[in-house]
Amino acid sequence: MANHVWKFFRAGGFDQVRLDAGADLVALDMLDQKLWVALACPATGLEFDADTLALIDTDQDGRIRAPELIAAVKWAAACLRNPDDLLRGAADLALGAINETTPEGRQVLAAARQIFTNLGKPEATVVTLEDTADTAKILAQTRFNGDGIIPPDAAEDAAVGAVVADIMTCLGSEADRSGVPGISEAKVEQFFKEASAYSEWWKAAEADAAILPLGQATPAAAAALQAVRAKVDDYFTRCRLAAFDPLAATALNPGEKEYAAFVVKQLSGASGELAEFPLAQPKAGKALPLREGLNPAWAAAVASLDADVIRPLLGEQTCLTEADWAAIAEKFVANGAWVATKPATAVERLGVARVREILGGGNQEAIAKLIARDRALAPEYDGIAAVGRLVRYHRDLCKLVNNFVSFRDFYGRKARAIFQAGTLYLDQRSCELCLRVSDPGKHAIMAGLSGTYLAYCDCVRKGSGEKMQIVAAFTNGDSDNLMVGRNGIFYDRQGRDWDATITKIVDNPISIRQAFWAPYKKAARMIQEQIAKRAAHADQAAVSRLSTTAVTAEQAATRGSAPAPEPKRMDPGLIAAIGVGAAGLGGMVGGLLTGFLNLKGLMPLGVLAIILLISGPSMIMAWLKLRKRNLGPILDANGWAVNAKARINVPFGASLTRTASLPAGAQRDLADPFAEKKRPWRLYSVLVLVVLLLLGWAVGKLDRALSSLSPKLTSAWVFRGQAPTPAPAQESKPAEEKK
Numbered sequence: 001m002a003n004h005v006w007k008f009f010r011a012g013g014f015d016q017v018r019l020d021a022g023a024d025l026v027a028l029d030m031l032d033q034k035l036w037v038a039l040a041c042p043a044t045g046l047e048f049d050a051d052t053l054a055l056i057d058t059d060q061d062g063r064i065r066a067p068e069l070i071a072a073v074k075w076a077a078a079c080l081r082n083p084d085d086l087l088r089g090a091a092d093l094a095l096g097a098i099n100e101t102t103p104e105g106r107q108v109l110a111a112a113r114q115i116f117t118n119l120g121k122p123e124a125t126v127v128t129l130e131d132t133a134d135t136a137k138i139l140a141q142t143r144f145n146g147d148g149i150i151p152p153d154a155a156e157d158a159a160v161g162a163v164v165a166d167i168m169t170c171l172g173s174e175a176d177r178s179g180v181p182g183i184s185e186a187k188v189e190q191f192f193k194e195a196s197a198y199s200e201w202w203k204a205a206e207a208d209a210a211i212l213p214l215g216q217a218t219p220a221a222a223a224a225l226q227a228v229r230a231k232v233d234d235y236f237t238r239c240r241l242a243a244f245d246p247l248a249a250t251a252l253n254p255g256e257k258e259y260a261a262f263v264v265k266q267l268s269g270a271s272g273e274l275a276e277f278p279l280a281q282p283k284a285g286k287a288l289p290l291r292e293g294l295n296p297a298w299a300a301a302v303a304s305l306d307a308d309v310i311r312p313l314l315g316e317q318t319c320l321t322e323a324d325w326a327a328i329a330e331k332f333v334a335n336g337a338w339v340a341t342k343p344a345t346a347v348e349r350l351g352v353a354r355v356r357e358i359l360g361g362g363n364q365e366a367i368a369k370l371i372a373r374d375r376a377l378a379p380e381y382d383g384i385a386a387v388g389r390l391v392r393y394h395r396d397l398c399k400l401v402n403n404f405v406s407f408r409d410f411y412g413r414k415a416r417a418i419f420q421a422g423t424l425y426l427d428q429r430s431c432e433l434c435l436r437v438s439d440p441g442k443h444a445i446m447a448g449l450s451g452t453y454l455a456y457c458d459c460v461r462k463g464s465g466e467k468m469q470i471v472a473a474f475t476n477g478d479s480d481n482l483m484v485g486r487n488g489i490f491y492d493r494q495g496r497d498w499d500a501t502i503t504k505i506v507d508n509p510i511s512i513r514q515a516f517w518a519p520y521k522k523a524a525r526m527i528q529e530q531i532a533k534r535a536a537h538a539d540q541a542a543v544s545r546l547s548t549t550a551v552t553a554e555q556a557a558t559r560g561s562a563p564a565p566e567p568k569r570m571d572p573g574l575i576a577a578i579g580v581g582a583a584g585l586g587g588m589v590g591g592l593l594t595g596f597l598n599l600k601g602l603m604p605l606g607v608l609a610i611i612l613l614i615s616g617p618s619m620i621m622a623w624l625k626l627r628k629r630n631l632g633p634i635l636d637a638n639g640w641a642v643n644a645k646a647r648i649n650v651p652f653g654a655s656l657t658r659t660a661s662l663p664a665g666a667q668r669d670l671a672d673p674f675a676e677k678k679r680p681w682r683l684y685s686v687l688v689l690v691v692l693l694l695l696g697w698a699v700g701k702l703d704r705a706l707s708s709l710s711p712k713l714t715s716a717w718v719f720r721g722q723a724p725t726p727a728p729a730q731e732s733k734p735a736e737e738k739k
Helices: 022-030 050-056 066-079 083-087 103-118 129-133 158-171 185-206 215-244 247-251 256-260 296-314 322-331 333-340 352-359 363-375 378-401 408-412 440-450 512-559 572-597 600-626 632-636 650-656 680-699 701-707 709-716
Strands: 007-011 014-018 038-042 063-065 422-426 429-431 434-437 453-460 467-474 487-492 497-506 657-659
Touching: 014 408, 022 066, 022 083, 022 378, 050 066, 050 378, 063 066, 066 083, 066 103, 066 378, 083 378, 103 129, 103 378, 129 378, 158 185, 158 352, 158 363, 185 352, 185 363, 215 247, 215 296, 215 322, 215 333, 296 322, 322 333, 422 434, 422 453, 422 467, 422 497, 429 467, 440 453, 440 467, 440 497, 440 632, 453 487, 467 497, 512 600, 650 657
Parallel strands: none
Antiparallel strands: 007 014, 038 063, 422 429, 422 487, 429 657, 434 467, 453 467, 453 497, 487 497
């Protein structure tokens, strides 16, 4: 491979490697990475099979790097007899194409035959992606599949299977390769660890009778006691306060205002406001009633306390004294301390009896043997995943390499590159260089350095509510009608249409043609804006004068007639200054016109010079920017690591953005019924003027007339019969000096 002969092609202004044979793919690790077009790309957001990218992304960092791509090619080539098969991009893989002489090939071939056996077609000779996709169907007939996850029916002993089911109940399950829920070794270890801790915790209670005053019924009794403990303590505290001061008895019970708030409400025993009231009406020395006179919100809880605690300890009672309450609370002190030491386990729901039954039946060892038996088959069944991997690489690797090592698809224009998301139709153009973006603001910071006119769009499918954001490169036409808010239609690679709206624009030159007309369009825009401003100002002034006149007339009518104000006269000095300026301007125009006509036969060149003088700077600036237009920053902003100056020159840009044109053979009717009416006399006047000028120029009289035009224009500007003071006459020079 060190002597491998590489072939290159020129596109985008740089050399790109040709990958025409399987040997070229195998030797990729020998190709200097400085000659790769890209060194990394994102594993998502591309028009490429996401599962294939996930397989190549071995470190699962969301990026495909050069070493990962090389490793994928090496593995696929080792599995095949002929690496040239990778160039076909075929979705089906013949078993005869798998190389049995390599460990990788033998594993894949054995797994492929196992797949066909499990699917019930052992005579099949071609494996497809559909054959490997349904793992559940492939492994449906097997109890062990090498993934280390055991379902309940994997155990031959029903008792062991029941323990597996109990573990799943407590700790949840995991799906094995066939999709069946089961448990892994980690869950088994966690379950038996928690079960042992829970059993030991119960042993402490069983060794001390004070911890379980009611035996196995103690947990339920302790829960009933804890549910009302705070309210009972509150009741007896209020009774003691009433005994301390009889006046406090009334204040300690709810008043009329509190009950009045319930008049407009729908009450029930679960009302939160009612639960805030005392357990019963407190009085000095009064016992707590257990049936009559209880707060309805606490009646059920007190009934549980009576049934689970008071009757087992004190027998039948109608009320509970404070002394009895203190005795009951004392009996549960040890239990409370024991409960506080309870380990946090998920096995409590099984009960201590079932937990001890599981611990004492040798179930942990039996389940460990099942897991070990399953793992022993891991190499065989790992090959099933390898078959799917090879089928995907057989179909997709060549395409990925030709969009990574080189940009053959992008510059070849025969197939779309994997980063091209679709086509945007907007402003009578179709833009094929469209990429998905997640953050337009962040993307534009880097992508703006590409020198490309970019339009960011929000795309929505109204039917399904799906949304996405794209950036489209406009590389042909002009930008006159491109603005934020304009709508278009975006077609993705699956042919689905999306409503697209421009949300952000990165302005850059689009074409030389646009740059040529840019100065004239800017001048026309400036003139229109100035005219609009002056018209608005004049309209405002007229309205203001009309309002002032109306107010003045109204005031004069109320106070009587008043002498009309004397009209303002324009300053004579200002008028004279305007006349002098106009005369100078006329002389300058006459001089330019005279010089232009003196060109005689070179007049067309003069016209061209004037045009170049106006449009030349804009065209030069546009040309300099267009020749630097680069795809790299657009892709880099999306997570790529482009390793070359991938240029988008003017001809190539014209192929990426196509403008509207009539189809071949189309018939066109130029009669527009709504066109503005033309005035033929204007055209005739212009034609007559042009003919007269040409005739005058032909006979030589026009040159002589224009040569004397400048002084005459100066003397023509007269204000009230007074002409500007002429310049002092210069002495005539001899003919020899003039020469």
